[in-house]
Amino acid sequence: MERKTIHSVTLDTDKCRGCVSCMRRCPTEAIRVRNKKAKVLYDRCIGCGECVRVCPHHAKIPAFDSFDMIHKYKYKVAIVAPSFYGQFKSQYDINLILNGLLAVGFDDVEEVAKAAELVSEATREWMKNTQDIKHPIINTACPTIVELILVRFHGLIDNLLPLQTPADVAIKLAYKKAKEKGYKDEEIGIFFISPCPAKVLALKNGIGIKSPLVTGVLSMAEVYYKVVTALSQIKEVKPLNKAGFLGVAWASSGGEALGVNKEKYLEASGIENVIAVLKEIENGKLENLDFVELNACTGGCVGGVLTVENPFVAKAKIREFGKKIPCIGSTNTIKNAGLTYKDFDWEVVPTINDVFKLDENRIKxxxxxxxxxxxxxxxxxxxxxxxxxxxxKAFAEDVVIEGFSIDDCTRMDERTTE
Known part of the structure; x- marks a missing residue:
C-alpha cells in the first residue's frame, strides 16, 4: 500500500514561533524545531491532530478540501459522520440536519451511522466465526489508532479488527446508489464530512482499501456553519434518517463497543490514555478482554479538531438524539444492503511503518x-x-542519524554529575 501521499497537517510558517508546544505533545516524536520553525517528519505522523489542538499560534493547519469543490460535480453526495449531529442543538431532528445538507448544495446524503450498524453486524459475525483470534481485538474505525500501531506497536498488528470502517462502507454504498441512478464516474462527487484530519489521510490513501472512492473530505466545522444558517429556510423535511441509535452512538467513545455486544470489553479515548492501554495489551495484561475500542480524540469522534462543539456537550446531545430514533434502523442489515460479510473484509492488509529502524543493515x-x-x-x-x-533521547538519535552536533545542546554544563 502506498503510504503518506497526502499530509493531514501542514504548517503556516508565518504564524509559527518555534515555541515547541506541538513538539512536546506529539505521541510519535514526529516534530522538530529547526531555525525557530516547527518541522513535521511526515513518515512518523499519525494524523492525530494533537499539534493542531495545542498550538497557541494556530500555525498548524489541518488538511481538508474546500467546500466549493462539490459544485464541480453533477451528483453530489454528503457522507455524514454521526459526530456531525452532535454539533447541533439537541432540540433539532436528525432529519432536519440531513435536509440542511441538501439545502446547501448536496443532492443526496449517506449516513455513516447506517453503515456503522452494518459494520457492527459484520464484526459480531467475524468474532463468532473466526478461529484463533488474538485477544483482545482492537477496533480499526479510528485511523490514528491503526497508524499508531503500524508505527509504534508492531506486535499488535494481529490484534487489529480486519474490517472496513463505516465511512468506507458508506462511501461504497453512496457510489453504488449513484451508479444505479445512471450517473457516470466523472459526474459523481462523494464528500465525507470529517471531524478530524486523520480521516482525510485515511479515506484518500485508503487503510485496508485498494482504490478509495471518496472525491473529497470536508471540514465538519465549515459544513456546520453553512448548514446551521440554512436550517431556518427549510420548509419541507424529507425523511432521510435511516440509522438507529446503535449507529449514531459510534460518534462518541463506547459506541462501537456497544454494537459489538460483548461483555468483556474496554473503551478509552485521548491519545495518552490510548497509548497507556496499548502498552498494557503489549505486555499481555488484557488478554482476558474480547474487544478494545480506542479513539485518539477525547470522547471519541465528537472530540476531533475539526468539530465546533465541546466533546462532552456533543456526547450529551448525541444521547438526546438517540431518544428520538429506534435502537437500530429497521432495514439496516447486511442482507438488505445487498452486501455479504466478505464485502466488509480488508482488501489489503496495512503494513508496518518501521520509521524507527536505524538502518536496514543489522550490524550498522x-x-x-x-x-x-x-x-x-x-x-x-x-x-x-x-x-x-x-x-x-530523540536529540541523540538526531545527532547520529541526521548529523547534528552534540554542541547544539545548550545545557550540557548543567548535567547532573554522579
Missing part, C-alpha cells in the same frame, strides 16, 4: 544504537526541547 543498526546510547549518556536528561528535539 547496532553500531548506531551504541552511538546513540553513548551520546544520550552525556546529555543532561532534562528533555527541555531547547535543542529542537522532543527529548534528550
Amino acid at each position: 543498526a547496532m553500531q548506531k544504537l551504541e552511538q546513540i546510547e553513548s551520546i544520550y549518556a552525556k546529555l543532561p536528561h532534562f528533555d527541555c526541547g531547547v535543542c529542537g528535539a522532543p527529548s534528550c
